[in-house]
Amino acid sequence: MKLLPYPLLTASLLAMWLLLNGLSMGQFVLGTVIAIAVGSVTAALQPAKPRFKRWYLLPKLVAIVLADIWRSNIAVARLILRKDQSRRVSGFVVVPLELRDPLGLAILACIVTSTPGTAWVEHDSTSNKLLLHVFDLVDEQHWIDLIKQRYEHLLLEILA
Amino acid sequence: MTHAGDLPVWAAIATSCLVLLGAGLTLVGALGLLRLKTFYERVHAPTLGATWGAGGILLGSILLFTVLQSRPVLHEALIAVFVTVTTPVTLMLLTRAAVYRDRSEGKDIPRP
Numbered sequence: 001m002k003l004l005p006y007p008l009l010t011a012s013l014l015a016m017w018l019l020l021n022g023l024s025m026g027q028f029v030l031g032t033v034i035a036i037a038v039g040s041v042t043a044a045l046q047p048a049k050p051r052f053k054r055w056y057l058l059p060k061l062v063a064i065v066l067a068d069i070w071r072s073n074i075a076v077a078r079l080i081l082r083k084d085q086s087r088r089v090s091g092f093v094v095v096p097l098e099l100r101d102p103l104g105l106a107i108l109a110c111i112v113t114s115t116p117g118t119a120w121v122e123h124d125s126t127s128n129k130l131l132l133h134v135f136d137l138v139d140e141q142h143w144i145d146l147i148k149q150r151y152e153h154l155l156l157e158i159l160a
Numbered sequence: 161m162t163h164a165g166d167l168p169v170w171a172a173i174a175t176s177c178l179v180l181l182g183a184g185l186t187l188v189g190a191l192g193l194l195r196l197k198t199f200y201e202r203v204h205a206p207t208l209g210a211t212w213g214a215g216g217i218l219l220g221s222i223l224l225f226t227v228l229q230s231r232p233v234l235h236e237a238l239i240a241v242f243v244t245v246t247t248p249v250t251l252m253l254l255t256r257a258a259v260y261r262d263r264s265e266g267k268d269i270p271r272p
Binding site: 019020069070076077080081094109112115117118120127131135 | 197201210213244270271
């Protein structure tokens with residue numbers, strides 16, 4: 001059995017432990033022991049190991065997503081406060097995906113649901129299509145392009 | 161304990177702006193829950209509170225305690241991570257339940 005089957009998990013557990021309990025030698029030792037123990041227990045579950053081929057693109061993805069979330073926060077807030085609600089059309093959009101990696105899909109789900117205005121409804125793993133609900137649906141193709149070109153393309157590159 | 165009186169003016173203003181921004185967005189999200197007509201539309205409203213609503217309040221908290229204790233306080237980052245990772249689960253569960261109900265009632269919901 002390897003001592004560190006999931007180095008990333010162990011490192012983030014230790015970081016979390018130190019954040020919660022304060023930085024000191026004693027907490028560092030205790031946190032390390034617990035993080036290594038939890039890491040090897042997790043190995044029994046055999047979760048798929050994430051493979052970030054181009055991890056240096058992650059900050060770019062985070063920046064894009066944070067900016068998009070900010071923009072759609074403003075957009076949705078304005079739409080909610082607008083007097084005339086009947087002018088806005090919301091509806092479903094089916095987006096065909098190329099991304100099949102479970103971790104990539106999980107990240108895409110986090111992005112889509114955290115962005116106000118889009119909600120992840122269903123994903124069919126056989127046809128690899130995603131059903132989205134869009135709050136302000138003007139042009140279906142616009143949303144398909146947004147998901148595919150802005151997020152999926154980058155995720156495919158990162159996880160390649 | 162630290163005292164809010166020790167806070168420099170610039171930090172006080174910045175903190176209040178961030179907290180007000182977060183609280184305002186959360187309020188608009190809550191208003192959306194009241195105003196919007198269908199379930200699928202209402203699902204979008206609380207995301208405001210879960211993203212920059214929470215984000216603004218957390219950034220304000222980071223700033224306030226970093227200035228008061230004159231060391232970086234990053235506990236709020238943990239809250240942000242856990243909120244971001246857990247919200248999709250709740251929202252998906254809710255929308256899928258609604259889709260299941262609507263399809264069994266014969267409403268026209270597209271299939272992926």
